Amino acid sequence: MSERLLPTDPASIGGHRLLARLGAGGMGVVYLGRTEAGALAAVKVIQAEYADEPDFRARFRREVEAARRVTSPWAVPVTGADPEAAAPWLATAFVPGPSLEEAVTRHGPLPARSVRVLARMLAAALREVHAAGLVHRDVKPANVLLAVDGPRLIDFGIARAADETAITSTDLVVGTPGFLSPEQAEARGSAVGPPSDIFSLGCLLAYAASGRPPFGTGTADALLYRTVHDEPDLAGIEAEEDADDGGLPELLRRCLAKDPADRPTAGRFGTELLVEDAIPEGGQIDWLPEDVVRAIADRSSEMLALPDIEPTVAEASGDGERTSPSRRRLLVLASGAAVLLAGGGVAAWAALRDEDDPGSPAPRDHRWAVGVQADLSGAQRAVGEAQERGARLAIEQYNSRKDKPFELVLKTADDGGSAGRAPGAAKKLIQDTDVLAVLGPTNDETADAVLGAYDEALLPVLCISAGGLILTSQQYRSFLHCRPSDAAVALPISIYVLRQKGKLRSGLLQDRTARTYAQESASINAILMRKLGRPVYPRVIPADTEDVRPVVADMLRAGIGSFIYAGDARGGARVARALAAAGFDGPRLTPQAVIDPEFLKEAGKAAEGWLLTASFVDPTAVPAAAAFTAAFRKRYGAEPGHYAAEAYDTVNLVVQETVKATKGGRPPKRQALLGLLRNGHYKGITKDFSFKPTDGTFAGWGVFLYQVEGGRFRFLGAAPSQV
Structure with a gap:
């Protein structure tokens, strides 16, 4: 199905008058175009900011070359392309049918x-x-x-x-x-x-x-x-x-x-x-x-009935008579009239005029917003609540500043940690035009369910706790990953093992209970140690395996010198007990999913000595976070939970880039803010925040070590990044 063009879309590309949007996502937009001869084409246009990346442009050039080499009545032919343009494009014959x-x-x-x-x-x-x-x-x-x-x-x-x-x-x-x-x-x-x-x-x-x-x-x-x-x-x-x-x-x-x-x-x-x-x-x-x-x-009737769209809004003629407005302008005026008829009144008309005149000053009492989409009522509500509290503290501290250009509010949307509820929560924040950027969602499933919607709206979404590689399976324009991926967080485990003396093989257990998380964490370590010549003894156990003693015994018989577990907290506790019962006291390592009170409770004394990697700090143990920790305790009467400090930093990053580009009390548009964030840098109390402009992934290190001591997770500092 097609969608109407946005005001920011070009009127034509490579001799094609653009009629509608066929789809958007990843690194570009596909438009329905019409040539001067009247032929319809699907025109794939790459965003100019990504075309500056040599690797991406080379990849697009290969796509054009590959498509041109295929001549078959059952393959869509290329009708035009310019991979060297400022915004590279590829046109193919338009097929109006469904996929x-x-x-x-x-x-x-x-x-x-x-x-x-x-x-x-x-x-x-x-x-x-x-x-x-x-x-x-x-x-x-x-x-x-x-x-x-x-x-x-x-x-x-x-x-x-x-x-x-x-x-x-x-x-x-x-x-x-x-x-x-x-x-x-x-x-x-x-x-x-x-x-x-x-x-x-x-x-x-x-x-x-x-x-x-x-x-x-x-x-x-x-x-x-x-x-x-x-x-x-x-x-x-x-x-x-x-x-x-x-x-x-x-x-x-x-x-x-x-x-x-x-x-x-x-x-x-x-x-x-x-x-x-x-x-x-x-x-x-x-x-x-x-x-x-x-x-x-x-579908064919719908597409073929689309009219041409004028490239600009007509201006007044020299004799004082005004030419007819373009169809796109009529659509805008019609939607504004609908708002008025629905009871929007003068305020709605003023809002429409503000959109038409982005340079107009904002009302003095207008309050813009930062959104938080999180699990506030489901299984991960502790993490969601910690992020919401950290973000709120940052907003309150910003509003206490005397030099602030405008006030901010925090708007939350609870998705319960459910992929089914996530789109509704995202829609609430997307449709609120006061929301400049969104923090969240809490987990991979909810993030994957809504990143496309945020991308369509060009609303910056900053993920703090979700970390699966699924988030980077597509290249979103609005996505910023404020932490290393789960695979990157697991990587220092191999680095730690490789630094140890001796060449004893490492046991690597992948627990399918943790599904993709376990697979990603185990694979990155297996790959690294294999490439660096360290032998690994890998084993995989089915999901929900209760008795892990046989597989642990098998791994110990293989003569392992260290043990790596990729799975969740409950499974990690079972493994810890089995290793302790067998008398194994070598290095026992696992990534951050095991940093959970359940692991300490279920494993008991068997948890002592386990080394864990994480993408979050313990702010109570970080000198740079002392002021934050004191303010958090005073505000909420509790210690900051996991990701509270990271959410605090992320809001301050958004504030920094927003204030920098504010003019006349009006912050930058969502799309402009997105560009500022992707190219920005913020030295926070938890880590240095910077991103790869091409895909918004985290560009820093930001991996930390914990060790179980005295029945608690003790923060050790930054994890090693080099063998």
Whole structure:
């Protein structure tokens, strides 16, 4: 579906008059454009600020080159591009139909014959991709658009030459979990060739036929594991009555073979496997269900009916007569009138005028806001409440300043730590035009559920406690990560072990109870120690394993000299007790998920001596945070909890950049503030805050050590960053 252009959008790009937005996210926007000849195109435009990055521009240049090398009626052709422009762009022929993912979601699985025809045409597209020496590497339902005359394969953003190894190195998983091959799941690098696309095509076809991915849903970690080890779920996909070759299920099983050598080539689809579904020369292909065809027709009518949009607002003519306002201006005026009719009155009209005149001074009594989206009522409410309190203290201290250009308030949105409730909480803050920036959400699941919405609104969102790599799986424009990722926080564990004398191997236990968190924490340590020549004895235990003694005993028999646990607090307590009972007193290390009162309670004396890494400080043990700690105790009558000081710092970062750019008592717009924050630097009481301008990830170190002593977590200071 399309959305109307924003006032900040350009009127034209590369000879295309822009009509609407087709989508936004990551590092750019896709527009619906119309050439002077009247042809429609999907115009992908990269944000200019990211185009300054040489690596990103090189990646986009490769995408353009890859797409141009593929000539197939079932792959969307490139109609124009300028990867060297200030804002690089790529135009492809516009396909008005829905994606396969959208069609299946809205209308259900496709009939078997439709899936077989889909298979033949997409295989033909992949045959051309592979003939051009490329591997698509992201064949999935969202990258297939449906048209009445056949599907179109799109998005060559991560396509690579089959013999290219520069970006297909070991340990880098590229693709979409659930629709990638075992060789991609295991990051086999140069082993990811054309057969990988055939496996992904099998996943896509199984989804089209059943309405579900063949390896289920869930975390990336679970999907990667099932892809490598489990058989695909093809239940409910039945062979056609007239099929004497096993039909669709047999075709899918051949595509989904674990061994790449056992999969058919793209060329075999047309010459051997699907001959009976030959595509007629010319004419119409009757291959889709009626409801999907109707959806394509409706979408086509909607798109083709869009008018041109004038590039500017018309000005008064020299004789005093005024020309007609542009359609975009009429939309703005109409929305303003609607506000007035709804009872907005003079205040609403004034607000509309303020938007039209960003240079006008703000009312003296106007109070802008910083938002906090957090878990204030769920399982992680202690962390959410600590962040809310730290942020509120920073706001109150700012408001006590005599030189402040305006007052600030704190506005909270409780999502209960639930991904289901998170979008509603985000919407509340996004729609409040007084909110300049948002702190939160508390955990990975809620953050992943709302980062796209914040990105659309260009509302800066500063994550303080969420840390999974899923947050960087897409490149958001509005995202700022105010802490190192979970993988980076776990990294000093290997550094600590590698500094120890002797070459005894380390035991590394990944507890699947902690799902993706455990996988990321374990993988980074396994990779580092393997690269530096230190032997590792890795073990993985199923989720919710109660009796860990057998696996601990096995690891001790292997002669380990140190023990690394990747999991949660409860599982860590079980392991601590098992190690203590076995008399193991070597280094025992774990990342920050175990820094929880439950670990101390459940492990008891067995917790003593454990070393832990974290992305937060104990402000009561940091001299630079003494004033904050005293103020916090006075304000709340309690010690600051985890992330309270980090939230305090983050608000002060927002205040610093906002005040710096305030003019006439009016702070910068959200988008302008976002740029200031990404390029800013703030020396806080917890760490130095700076970000990579390209993706908003944390650019500093900010990892700390704790050790259990006397039944409590004692803060030791900064963790080592070099071996």
